[in-house]
Amino acid sequence: MKELKGKMVAEELMTQTAQTVDDLKNINCLPTLAIVRVGEDTSSISYENAAIKTMQKVGITVESHLFDEDIESEDVMTAIESLNQDPSIHGILVMQPLPDSLSRNDIARCIDPAKDIDGLTPENLGKVVENDTNALYPSTPRAVMELLDYYGIEVEGKDVCVIGSSPVVGKPLSIMLLNAEATVTNLHIKSKDVKKYTKEADIVISATGSIELVTADYIREGAVVVDVGFGYKDGKPVGDVKFDEVSKVASAITPVPGGIGSITTAVLAEQVSRAAWILNSN
Protein backbone atom coordinates (compact mmCIF):
# COMPACT_ATOMS: atom_id res chain seq x y z
CA MET A 1 0.00 0.00 0.00
CA LYS A 2 1.33 3.38 -1.02
CA GLU A 3 0.58 6.39 1.14
CA LEU A 4 -0.24 9.35 -1.11
CA LYS A 5 1.18 12.19 0.94
CA GLY A 6 0.27 15.72 -0.05
CA LYS A 7 3.52 17.36 1.01
CA MET A 8 5.57 16.62 -2.13
CA VAL A 9 2.65 17.61 -4.36
CA ALA A 10 2.40 20.93 -2.55
CA GLU A 11 6.16 21.46 -2.68
CA GLU A 12 6.29 20.92 -6.43
CA LEU A 13 3.43 23.38 -6.95
CA MET A 14 5.10 25.91 -4.62
CA THR A 15 8.44 25.66 -6.43
CA GLN A 16 6.74 26.49 -9.73
CA THR A 17 4.75 29.27 -8.08
CA ALA A 18 7.82 30.83 -6.42
CA GLN A 19 9.40 31.00 -9.89
CA THR A 20 6.33 32.78 -11.32
CA VAL A 21 6.35 35.18 -8.36
CA ASP A 22 10.04 35.98 -9.04
CA ASP A 23 9.28 36.62 -12.70
CA LEU A 24 6.44 38.95 -11.67
CA LYS A 25 8.67 40.85 -9.23
CA ASN A 26 11.17 41.32 -12.06
CA ILE A 27 8.49 43.22 -13.95
CA ASN A 28 7.64 45.23 -10.82
CA CYS A 29 4.49 43.36 -9.94
CA LEU A 30 4.15 42.35 -6.29
CA PRO A 31 1.60 39.49 -6.24
CA THR A 32 -0.85 40.21 -3.43
CA LEU A 33 -3.72 38.24 -1.93
CA ALA A 34 -6.54 39.88 0.00
CA ILE A 35 -8.16 37.58 2.56
CA VAL A 36 -11.71 38.49 3.60
CA ARG A 37 -12.93 36.88 6.81
CA VAL A 38 -16.21 37.56 8.59
CA GLY A 39 -16.40 36.38 12.20
CA GLU A 40 -14.08 34.21 14.25
CA ASP A 41 -14.76 30.64 13.15
CA THR A 42 -11.88 28.58 14.59
CA SER A 43 -11.35 26.25 11.61
CA SER A 44 -11.56 29.24 9.28
CA ILE A 45 -8.81 31.02 11.24
CA SER A 46 -6.54 27.99 11.23
CA TYR A 47 -7.01 27.58 7.47
CA GLU A 48 -6.32 31.29 7.02
CA ASN A 49 -3.08 30.92 8.97
CA ALA A 50 -2.04 27.96 6.81
CA ALA A 51 -2.80 29.98 3.66
CA ILE A 52 -0.78 32.95 4.93
CA LYS A 53 2.18 30.66 5.67
CA THR A 54 2.09 29.17 2.16
CA MET A 55 1.81 32.61 0.53
CA GLN A 56 4.80 33.87 2.53
CA LYS A 57 6.88 30.85 1.47
CA VAL A 58 6.37 31.62 -2.23
CA GLY A 59 6.74 35.39 -1.85
CA ILE A 60 3.08 36.44 -2.14
CA THR A 61 2.01 39.39 0.03
CA VAL A 62 -1.16 38.95 2.12
CA GLU A 63 -3.59 41.63 3.30
CA SER A 64 -6.24 40.56 5.80
CA HIS A 65 -9.66 42.23 5.83
CA LEU A 66 -11.54 41.15 8.93
CA PHE A 67 -15.15 41.94 9.77
CA ASP A 68 -17.40 41.41 12.79
CA GLU A 69 -19.89 38.63 12.27
CA ASP A 70 -22.84 41.01 12.62
CA ILE A 71 -21.73 43.11 9.62
CA GLU A 72 -24.36 43.85 6.94
CA SER A 73 -24.07 41.92 3.68
CA GLU A 74 -23.82 45.20 1.72
CA ASP A 75 -20.77 46.33 3.69
CA VAL A 76 -18.92 43.10 2.84
CA MET A 77 -19.87 43.57 -0.80
CA THR A 78 -18.63 47.15 -0.79
CA ALA A 79 -15.31 45.97 0.67
CA ILE A 80 -15.00 43.28 -2.01
CA GLU A 81 -15.90 45.81 -4.71
CA SER A 82 -13.04 48.07 -3.63
CA LEU A 83 -10.64 45.08 -3.69
CA ASN A 84 -11.89 44.33 -7.23
CA GLN A 85 -10.99 47.89 -8.26
CA ASP A 86 -7.62 47.98 -6.47
CA PRO A 87 -4.85 47.27 -9.03
CA SER A 88 -2.41 46.23 -6.27
CA ILE A 89 -4.66 43.24 -5.37
CA HIS A 90 -4.45 40.13 -7.59
CA GLY A 91 -6.41 37.56 -5.65
CA ILE A 92 -9.40 37.66 -3.29
CA LEU A 93 -10.09 34.80 -0.89
CA VAL A 94 -13.34 34.89 1.07
CA MET A 95 -13.03 32.53 4.02
CA GLN A 96 -15.77 29.92 4.46
CA PRO A 97 -18.02 29.32 6.27
CA LEU A 98 -19.67 32.74 6.27
CA PRO A 99 -22.09 33.59 9.11
CA ASP A 100 -25.67 32.45 8.41
CA SER A 101 -26.75 36.07 7.92
CA LEU A 102 -24.67 36.29 4.71
CA SER A 103 -25.49 34.50 1.45
CA ARG A 104 -22.53 32.57 0.05
CA ASN A 105 -23.87 32.99 -3.50
CA ASP A 106 -24.48 36.76 -3.18
CA ILE A 107 -20.98 37.32 -1.80
CA ALA A 108 -19.38 35.01 -4.40
CA ARG A 109 -21.03 36.96 -7.21
CA CYS A 110 -19.36 40.23 -6.14
CA ILE A 111 -15.85 38.91 -6.65
CA ASP A 112 -14.17 39.89 -9.92
CA PRO A 113 -13.76 36.49 -11.68
CA ALA A 114 -10.22 37.55 -12.66
CA LYS A 115 -9.30 37.73 -8.94
CA ASP A 116 -11.45 34.80 -7.78
CA ILE A 117 -8.58 32.50 -6.81
CA ASP A 118 -10.83 29.91 -5.11
CA GLY A 119 -13.20 29.49 -8.08
CA LEU A 120 -16.32 30.64 -6.22
CA THR A 121 -17.91 32.73 -8.98
CA PRO A 122 -20.42 31.24 -11.42
CA GLU A 123 -18.18 32.35 -14.31
CA ASN A 124 -15.23 30.31 -13.05
CA LEU A 125 -17.44 27.32 -12.16
CA GLY A 126 -18.83 27.47 -15.71
CA LYS A 127 -15.31 27.42 -17.11
CA VAL A 128 -14.79 24.11 -15.27
CA VAL A 129 -17.77 22.77 -17.24
CA GLU A 130 -16.20 24.18 -20.44
CA ASN A 131 -12.88 22.47 -19.52
CA ASP A 132 -11.07 25.79 -19.78
CA THR A 133 -7.85 24.88 -18.00
CA ASN A 134 -6.66 28.49 -17.89
CA ALA A 135 -9.48 29.40 -15.52
CA LEU A 136 -9.26 29.75 -11.74
CA TYR A 137 -10.75 26.55 -10.28
CA PRO A 138 -12.12 25.69 -6.83
CA SER A 139 -8.98 24.82 -4.85
CA THR A 140 -9.96 21.57 -3.12
CA PRO A 141 -11.11 19.63 -6.20
CA ARG A 142 -8.09 20.96 -8.08
CA ALA A 143 -5.88 19.71 -5.23
CA VAL A 144 -7.31 16.21 -5.81
CA MET A 145 -6.51 16.42 -9.53
CA GLU A 146 -2.96 17.65 -8.75
CA LEU A 147 -2.41 14.72 -6.37
CA LEU A 148 -3.60 12.12 -8.91
CA ASP A 149 -1.41 13.72 -11.55
CA TYR A 150 1.68 13.92 -9.29
CA TYR A 151 1.49 10.21 -8.43
CA GLY A 152 0.84 9.21 -12.05
CA ILE A 153 -2.59 7.78 -11.28
CA GLU A 154 -4.31 7.53 -14.66
CA VAL A 155 -7.97 8.56 -14.64
CA GLU A 156 -8.87 8.35 -18.36
CA GLY A 157 -11.33 5.51 -18.88
CA LYS A 158 -11.18 4.53 -15.20
CA ASP A 159 -14.28 3.90 -13.08
CA VAL A 160 -14.25 6.69 -10.49
CA CYS A 161 -16.69 7.25 -7.63
CA VAL A 162 -17.05 10.65 -5.99
CA ILE A 163 -18.96 10.54 -2.69
CA GLY A 164 -20.47 13.93 -1.86
CA SER A 165 -22.08 16.46 -4.23
CA SER A 166 -21.40 19.87 -2.66
CA PRO A 167 -20.97 22.83 -5.03
CA VAL A 168 -17.54 23.46 -3.47
CA VAL A 169 -16.01 19.99 -3.82
CA GLY A 170 -18.10 17.04 -5.05
CA LYS A 171 -19.80 18.62 -8.07
CA PRO A 172 -16.81 20.50 -9.55
CA LEU A 173 -14.57 17.47 -8.84
CA SER A 174 -16.93 15.19 -10.77
CA ILE A 175 -16.78 17.62 -13.70
CA MET A 176 -12.96 17.82 -13.60
CA LEU A 177 -12.73 14.01 -13.58
CA LEU A 178 -15.16 13.88 -16.50
CA ASN A 179 -12.98 16.43 -18.32
CA ALA A 180 -10.09 14.00 -17.74
CA GLU A 181 -12.29 11.32 -19.38
CA ALA A 182 -12.98 9.15 -16.36
CA THR A 183 -16.29 7.31 -16.04
CA VAL A 184 -17.63 9.24 -13.06
CA THR A 185 -20.39 8.25 -10.65
CA ASN A 186 -21.41 10.89 -8.14
CA LEU A 187 -22.86 9.43 -4.95
CA HIS A 188 -24.46 11.20 -2.00
CA ILE A 189 -26.87 10.99 0.90
CA LYS A 190 -29.82 10.13 -1.36
CA SER A 191 -28.02 7.30 -3.19
CA LYS A 192 -29.72 3.90 -2.79
CA ASP A 193 -26.53 1.89 -2.55
CA VAL A 194 -23.19 3.68 -2.34
CA LYS A 195 -21.20 0.47 -1.80
CA LYS A 196 -22.57 -1.17 -4.97
CA TYR A 197 -20.67 1.47 -6.95
CA THR A 198 -17.60 2.01 -4.78
CA LYS A 199 -16.84 -1.74 -4.52
CA GLU A 200 -16.34 -1.89 -8.28
CA ALA A 201 -14.48 1.41 -8.72
CA ASP A 202 -10.82 1.88 -9.65
CA ILE A 203 -10.69 5.13 -7.69
CA VAL A 204 -12.91 6.23 -4.77
CA ILE A 205 -12.85 9.86 -3.63
CA SER A 206 -14.80 10.80 -0.53
CA ALA A 207 -15.77 14.39 0.27
CA THR A 208 -18.68 14.17 2.68
CA GLY A 209 -17.33 15.34 6.04
CA SER A 210 -18.95 12.24 7.53
CA ILE A 211 -16.24 10.80 9.75
CA GLU A 212 -15.02 7.27 8.90
CA LEU A 213 -17.95 6.67 6.53
CA VAL A 214 -15.82 4.65 4.12
CA THR A 215 -14.88 1.27 5.59
CA ALA A 216 -12.92 -1.63 4.04
CA ASP A 217 -16.06 -3.26 2.65
CA TYR A 218 -16.60 -0.19 0.41
CA ILE A 219 -13.35 -0.74 -1.46
CA ARG A 220 -12.22 -3.21 -4.11
CA GLU A 221 -8.82 -4.86 -3.48
CA GLY A 222 -6.18 -2.67 -5.15
CA ALA A 223 -8.29 0.46 -5.64
CA VAL A 224 -7.00 4.00 -5.06
CA VAL A 225 -8.69 5.91 -2.23
CA VAL A 226 -8.61 9.70 -1.82
CA ASP A 227 -9.94 11.22 1.38
CA VAL A 228 -11.10 14.84 1.18
CA GLY A 229 -12.87 14.74 4.55
CA PHE A 230 -11.67 16.36 7.73
CA GLY A 231 -13.01 16.10 11.24
CA TYR A 232 -12.11 15.06 14.76
CA LYS A 233 -12.60 11.81 16.66
CA ASP A 234 -11.53 11.54 20.28
CA GLY A 235 -9.63 14.80 19.77
CA LYS A 236 -7.61 13.44 16.85
CA PRO A 237 -8.00 14.60 13.22
CA VAL A 238 -9.63 12.01 10.96
CA GLY A 239 -11.17 11.95 7.50
CA ASP A 240 -14.09 10.31 5.70
CA VAL A 241 -12.12 7.06 5.39
CA LYS A 242 -11.41 4.53 8.15
CA PHE A 243 -7.71 4.57 7.37
CA ASP A 244 -6.57 1.56 9.44
CA GLU A 245 -8.78 -0.93 7.67
CA VAL A 246 -9.08 0.66 4.20
CA SER A 247 -5.29 0.95 3.90
CA LYS A 248 -5.13 -2.89 4.08
CA VAL A 249 -7.32 -3.18 0.96
CA ALA A 250 -6.36 -0.17 -1.17
CA SER A 251 -3.26 -0.05 -3.35
CA ALA A 252 -2.83 3.63 -2.54
CA ILE A 253 -4.51 5.99 -0.09
CA THR A 254 -4.21 9.60 1.10
CA PRO A 255 -3.67 10.14 4.83
CA VAL A 256 -5.62 12.63 6.97
CA PRO A 257 -3.98 14.91 7.98
CA GLY A 258 -1.15 15.24 5.45
CA GLY A 259 -3.15 14.43 2.31
CA ILE A 260 -5.39 16.68 0.22
CA GLY A 261 -5.61 19.34 2.95
CA SER A 262 -1.90 20.04 2.64
CA ILE A 263 -2.21 20.78 -1.10
CA THR A 264 -5.12 23.26 -1.20
CA THR A 265 -3.19 26.33 0.00
CA ALA A 266 -0.46 25.58 -2.59
CA VAL A 267 -3.20 25.54 -5.26
CA LEU A 268 -4.46 28.90 -3.95
CA ALA A 269 -0.92 30.35 -4.17
CA GLU A 270 -0.48 29.05 -7.72
CA GLN A 271 -3.80 30.66 -8.66
CA VAL A 272 -2.83 34.02 -7.10
CA SER A 273 0.39 34.02 -9.14
CA ARG A 274 -1.48 33.05 -12.31
CA ALA A 275 -4.17 35.72 -11.71
CA ALA A 276 -1.42 38.30 -11.21
CA TRP A 277 0.28 37.17 -14.42
CA ILE A 278 -2.93 37.47 -16.44
CA LEU A 279 -3.93 40.82 -14.87
CA ASN A 280 -0.46 42.11 -15.75
CA SER A 281 -0.69 40.91 -19.34
CA ASN A 282 -3.91 42.83 -19.99
Added chain:
Amino acid sequence: MKELKGKMVAEELMTQTAQTVDDLKNINCLPTLAIVRVGEDTSSISYENAAIKTMQKVGITVESHLFDEDIESEDVMTAIESLNQDPSIHGILVMQPLPDSLSRNDIARCIDPAKDIDGLTPENLGKVVENDTNALYPSTPRAVMELLDYYGIEVEGKDVCVIGSSPVVGKPLSIMLLNAEATVTNLHIKSKDVKKYTKEADIVISATGSIELVTADYIREGAVVVDVGFGYKDGKPVGDVKFDEVSKVASAITPVPGGIGSITTAVLAEQVSRAAWILNSN
Protein backbone atom coordinates in the same frame (compact mmCIF):
# COMPACT_ATOMS: atom_id res chain seq x y z
CA MET B 1 -44.62 0.57 -22.51
CA LYS B 2 -45.44 4.24 -22.34
CA GLU B 3 -44.28 6.52 -25.12
CA LEU B 4 -43.00 9.77 -23.64
CA LYS B 5 -44.03 12.21 -26.34
CA GLY B 6 -42.60 15.71 -26.21
CA LYS B 7 -45.60 17.51 -27.69
CA MET B 8 -47.67 17.83 -24.51
CA VAL B 9 -44.61 18.89 -22.51
CA ALA B 10 -43.91 21.61 -25.08
CA GLU B 11 -47.55 22.71 -25.14
CA GLU B 12 -47.68 23.09 -21.36
CA LEU B 13 -44.50 25.18 -21.41
CA MET B 14 -45.82 27.28 -24.30
CA THR B 15 -49.15 27.96 -22.54
CA GLN B 16 -47.27 29.31 -19.51
CA THR B 17 -44.93 31.29 -21.75
CA ALA B 18 -47.76 32.83 -23.80
CA GLN B 19 -49.24 34.06 -20.49
CA THR B 20 -45.92 35.66 -19.48
CA VAL B 21 -45.65 37.26 -22.95
CA ASP B 22 -49.18 38.71 -22.53
CA ASP B 23 -48.24 40.10 -19.13
CA LEU B 24 -45.13 41.68 -20.65
CA LYS B 25 -47.11 43.24 -23.50
CA ASN B 26 -49.47 44.72 -20.92
CA ILE B 27 -46.52 46.61 -19.48
CA ASN B 28 -45.43 47.68 -22.99
CA CYS B 29 -42.60 45.21 -23.34
CA LEU B 30 -42.48 43.30 -26.62
CA PRO B 31 -40.36 40.18 -25.95
CA THR B 32 -37.88 39.85 -28.80
CA LEU B 33 -35.36 37.17 -29.73
CA ALA B 34 -32.36 37.87 -31.95
CA ILE B 35 -31.15 34.80 -33.84
CA VAL B 36 -27.52 34.90 -35.01
CA ARG B 37 -26.61 32.40 -37.71
CA VAL B 38 -23.29 32.14 -39.54
CA GLY B 39 -23.32 30.11 -42.76
CA GLU B 40 -25.98 27.87 -44.26
CA ASP B 41 -25.81 24.62 -42.30
CA THR B 42 -28.98 22.71 -43.25
CA SER B 43 -29.80 21.28 -39.81
CA SER B 44 -29.11 24.69 -38.28
CA ILE B 45 -31.60 26.31 -40.66
CA SER B 46 -34.30 23.75 -39.96
CA TYR B 47 -33.81 24.20 -36.20
CA GLU B 48 -33.96 27.96 -36.69
CA ASN B 49 -37.26 27.61 -38.54
CA ALA B 50 -38.67 25.45 -35.74
CA ALA B 51 -37.56 28.03 -33.18
CA ILE B 52 -39.17 30.88 -35.16
CA LYS B 53 -42.45 28.94 -35.37
CA THR B 54 -42.49 28.34 -31.60
CA MET B 55 -41.70 32.00 -30.86
CA GLN B 56 -44.52 33.15 -33.15
CA LYS B 57 -46.99 30.82 -31.44
CA VAL B 58 -46.31 32.36 -28.02
CA GLY B 59 -46.12 35.95 -29.30
CA ILE B 60 -42.36 36.49 -29.22
CA THR B 61 -40.90 38.64 -32.03
CA VAL B 62 -37.87 37.24 -33.87
CA GLU B 63 -35.10 39.17 -35.63
CA SER B 64 -32.68 37.15 -37.76
CA HIS B 65 -29.05 38.27 -38.12
CA LEU B 66 -27.39 36.19 -40.84
CA PHE B 67 -23.71 36.22 -41.78
CA ASP B 68 -21.61 34.64 -44.52
CA GLU B 69 -19.55 31.73 -43.27
CA ASP B 70 -16.29 33.51 -44.14
CA ILE B 71 -17.05 36.41 -41.75
CA GLU B 72 -14.29 37.40 -39.29
CA SER B 73 -14.78 36.39 -35.66
CA GLU B 74 -14.54 40.04 -34.58
CA ASP B 75 -17.41 41.07 -36.81
CA VAL B 76 -19.70 38.46 -35.24
CA MET B 77 -18.62 39.66 -31.80
CA THR B 78 -19.33 43.28 -32.71
CA ALA B 79 -22.82 42.28 -33.91
CA ILE B 80 -23.47 40.38 -30.66
CA GLU B 81 -22.17 43.32 -28.63
CA SER B 82 -24.68 45.65 -30.29
CA LEU B 83 -27.49 43.16 -29.54
CA ASN B 84 -26.29 43.10 -25.91
CA GLN B 85 -26.66 46.90 -25.78
CA ASP B 86 -30.01 47.05 -27.61
CA PRO B 87 -32.81 47.38 -25.00
CA SER B 88 -35.41 46.08 -27.48
CA ILE B 89 -33.65 42.66 -27.59
CA HIS B 90 -34.27 40.25 -24.67
CA GLY B 91 -32.73 37.03 -25.90
CA ILE B 92 -29.80 36.11 -28.16
CA LEU B 93 -29.59 32.68 -29.79
CA VAL B 94 -26.38 31.83 -31.65
CA MET B 95 -27.09 28.88 -33.95
CA GLN B 96 -24.78 25.87 -33.67
CA PRO B 97 -22.66 24.55 -35.25
CA LEU B 98 -20.52 27.59 -36.06
CA PRO B 99 -18.05 27.36 -38.97
CA ASP B 100 -14.67 25.91 -37.92
CA SER B 101 -13.07 29.34 -38.32
CA LEU B 102 -15.04 30.65 -35.31
CA SER B 103 -14.43 29.61 -31.69
CA ARG B 104 -17.61 28.52 -29.93
CA ASN B 105 -16.16 29.59 -26.55
CA ASP B 106 -15.03 33.02 -27.78
CA ILE B 107 -18.43 33.73 -29.32
CA ALA B 108 -20.29 32.39 -26.26
CA ARG B 109 -18.32 34.69 -23.98
CA CYS B 110 -19.53 37.81 -25.83
CA ILE B 111 -23.18 37.18 -25.08
CA ASP B 112 -24.64 39.15 -22.18
CA PRO B 113 -25.51 36.38 -19.66
CA ALA B 114 -28.84 38.16 -19.03
CA LYS B 115 -29.80 37.55 -22.71
CA ASP B 116 -28.11 34.15 -23.07
CA ILE B 117 -31.30 32.13 -23.51
CA ASP B 118 -29.48 28.92 -24.49
CA GLY B 119 -27.15 28.87 -21.49
CA LEU B 120 -23.92 29.09 -23.50
CA THR B 121 -22.00 31.52 -21.29
CA PRO B 122 -19.68 30.31 -18.52
CA GLU B 123 -21.69 32.41 -16.04
CA ASN B 124 -24.93 30.56 -16.82
CA LEU B 125 -23.19 27.16 -16.92
CA GLY B 126 -21.73 27.96 -13.49
CA LYS B 127 -25.19 28.75 -12.17
CA VAL B 128 -26.22 25.23 -13.18
CA VAL B 129 -23.42 23.98 -10.89
CA GLU B 130 -24.72 26.32 -8.15
CA ASN B 131 -28.25 24.93 -8.68
CA ASP B 132 -29.57 28.45 -9.27
CA THR B 133 -32.92 27.60 -10.82
CA ASN B 134 -33.58 31.22 -11.83
CA ALA B 135 -30.69 31.13 -14.30
CA LEU B 136 -30.93 30.59 -18.07
CA TYR B 137 -29.96 26.95 -18.68
CA PRO B 138 -28.78 25.10 -21.80
CA SER B 139 -32.05 24.23 -23.56
CA THR B 140 -31.58 20.56 -24.45
CA PRO B 141 -30.67 19.27 -20.98
CA ARG B 142 -33.44 21.45 -19.53
CA ALA B 143 -35.85 19.87 -22.02
CA VAL B 144 -34.93 16.45 -20.60
CA MET B 145 -35.63 17.65 -17.04
CA GLU B 146 -38.98 19.16 -18.16
CA LEU B 147 -39.99 15.86 -19.78
CA LEU B 148 -39.13 13.81 -16.68
CA ASP B 149 -41.03 16.30 -14.53
CA TYR B 150 -44.09 16.39 -16.82
CA TYR B 151 -44.45 12.60 -16.77
CA GLY B 152 -43.89 12.41 -13.01
CA ILE B 153 -40.72 10.35 -13.35
CA GLU B 154 -39.01 10.67 -10.00
CA VAL B 155 -35.24 11.13 -10.18
CA GLU B 156 -34.32 11.68 -6.52
CA GLY B 157 -32.27 8.73 -5.28
CA LYS B 158 -32.61 6.92 -8.62
CA ASP B 159 -29.67 5.36 -10.48
CA VAL B 160 -29.37 7.41 -13.65
CA CYS B 161 -26.92 6.92 -16.52
CA VAL B 162 -26.10 9.73 -18.93
CA ILE B 163 -24.28 8.56 -22.06
CA GLY B 164 -22.31 11.41 -23.65
CA SER B 165 -20.31 14.15 -21.95
CA SER B 166 -20.52 17.16 -24.28
CA PRO B 167 -20.47 20.63 -22.70
CA VAL B 168 -23.82 21.36 -24.42
CA VAL B 169 -25.82 18.33 -23.26
CA GLY B 170 -24.14 15.51 -21.33
CA LYS B 171 -22.18 17.48 -18.76
CA PRO B 172 -24.84 20.09 -17.82
CA LEU B 173 -27.52 17.34 -17.83
CA SER B 174 -25.47 15.27 -15.37
CA ILE B 175 -25.22 18.31 -13.10
CA MET B 176 -28.97 19.04 -13.33
CA LEU B 177 -29.75 15.42 -12.43
CA LEU B 178 -27.31 15.63 -9.54
CA ASN B 179 -29.07 18.82 -8.40
CA ALA B 180 -32.28 16.78 -8.45
CA GLU B 181 -30.48 14.28 -6.16
CA ALA B 182 -30.16 11.37 -8.58
CA THR B 183 -27.16 9.05 -8.39
CA VAL B 184 -25.60 9.99 -11.71
CA THR B 185 -23.05 8.06 -13.76
CA ASN B 186 -21.71 9.84 -16.83
CA LEU B 187 -20.54 7.47 -19.54
CA HIS B 188 -18.76 8.24 -22.79
CA ILE B 189 -16.46 7.00 -25.52
CA LYS B 190 -13.62 6.28 -23.07
CA SER B 191 -15.78 4.26 -20.66
CA LYS B 192 -14.60 0.67 -20.20
CA ASP B 193 -18.05 -0.87 -20.02
CA VAL B 194 -21.10 1.28 -20.71
CA LYS B 195 -23.54 -1.63 -20.47
CA LYS B 196 -22.38 -2.66 -17.00
CA TYR B 197 -23.82 0.63 -15.74
CA THR B 198 -26.83 1.08 -18.02
CA LYS B 199 -28.12 -2.47 -17.39
CA GLU B 200 -28.58 -1.64 -13.70
CA ALA B 201 -29.92 1.89 -14.11
CA ASP B 202 -33.45 3.09 -13.37
CA ILE B 203 -33.15 5.78 -16.06
CA VAL B 204 -30.86 5.80 -19.11
CA ILE B 205 -30.41 9.02 -21.10
CA SER B 206 -28.41 8.90 -24.29
CA ALA B 207 -26.94 12.02 -25.90
CA THR B 208 -24.14 10.82 -28.15
CA GLY B 209 -25.37 11.32 -31.73
CA SER B 210 -24.24 7.75 -32.40
CA ILE B 211 -27.18 6.23 -34.26
CA GLU B 212 -28.87 3.23 -32.59
CA LEU B 213 -26.02 2.79 -30.11
CA VAL B 214 -28.37 1.74 -27.31
CA THR B 215 -29.82 -1.72 -27.96
CA ALA B 216 -32.15 -3.85 -25.80
CA ASP B 217 -29.25 -5.54 -23.99
CA TYR B 218 -28.23 -2.13 -22.54
CA ILE B 219 -31.49 -1.74 -20.65
CA ARG B 220 -32.93 -3.31 -17.51
CA GLU B 221 -36.52 -4.54 -17.78
CA GLY B 222 -38.79 -1.66 -16.75
CA ALA B 223 -36.24 1.14 -16.98
CA VAL B 224 -37.02 4.59 -18.39
CA VAL B 225 -35.13 5.51 -21.58
CA VAL B 226 -34.66 9.06 -22.88
CA ASP B 227 -33.18 9.55 -26.34
CA VAL B 228 -31.49 12.91 -26.99
CA GLY B 229 -29.81 11.75 -30.21
CA PHE B 230 -30.84 12.72 -33.71
CA GLY B 231 -29.60 11.43 -37.02
CA TYR B 232 -30.72 9.73 -40.22
CA LYS B 233 -30.74 6.07 -41.26
CA ASP B 234 -31.92 5.12 -44.74
CA GLY B 235 -33.29 8.65 -45.03
CA LYS B 236 -35.44 8.34 -41.91
CA PRO B 237 -34.82 10.27 -38.66
CA VAL B 238 -33.55 8.06 -35.83
CA GLY B 239 -31.98 8.61 -32.42
CA ASP B 240 -29.30 7.04 -30.23
CA VAL B 241 -31.71 4.29 -29.19
CA LYS B 242 -32.82 1.30 -31.29
CA PHE B 243 -36.47 2.06 -30.60
CA ASP B 244 -38.08 -1.15 -31.90
CA GLU B 245 -36.20 -3.45 -29.55
CA VAL B 246 -35.62 -1.13 -26.56
CA SER B 247 -39.32 -0.23 -26.41
CA LYS B 248 -40.04 -3.92 -25.66
CA VAL B 249 -37.85 -3.79 -22.53
CA ALA B 250 -38.31 -0.24 -21.20
CA SER B 251 -41.33 0.83 -19.16
CA ALA B 252 -41.25 4.24 -20.84
CA ILE B 253 -39.30 5.69 -23.75
CA THR B 254 -39.09 8.90 -25.77
CA PRO B 255 -39.61 8.61 -29.55
CA VAL B 256 -37.36 10.20 -32.19
CA PRO B 257 -38.67 12.38 -33.75
CA GLY B 258 -41.35 13.73 -31.41
CA GLY B 259 -39.45 13.39 -28.15
CA ILE B 260 -36.87 15.72 -26.60
CA GLY B 261 -36.32 17.60 -29.88
CA SER B 262 -39.88 18.88 -29.82
CA ILE B 263 -39.41 20.45 -26.36
CA THR B 264 -36.16 22.43 -26.80
CA THR B 265 -37.65 25.37 -28.73
CA ALA B 266 -40.41 25.66 -26.09
CA VAL B 267 -37.66 25.86 -23.44
CA LEU B 268 -35.95 28.60 -25.49
CA ALA B 269 -39.24 30.54 -25.71
CA GLU B 270 -39.79 30.22 -21.95
CA GLN B 271 -36.26 31.51 -21.37
CA VAL B 272 -36.77 34.50 -23.72
CA SER B 273 -39.91 35.46 -21.79
CA ARG B 274 -38.13 35.01 -18.46
CA ALA B 275 -35.10 37.04 -19.63
CA ALA B 276 -37.47 39.80 -20.80
CA TRP B 277 -39.25 39.73 -17.44
CA ILE B 278 -36.01 40.03 -15.48
CA LEU B 279 -34.56 42.73 -17.80
CA ASN B 280 -37.78 44.69 -17.31
CA SER B 281 -37.66 44.37 -13.54
CA ASN B 282 -34.18 45.88 -13.32
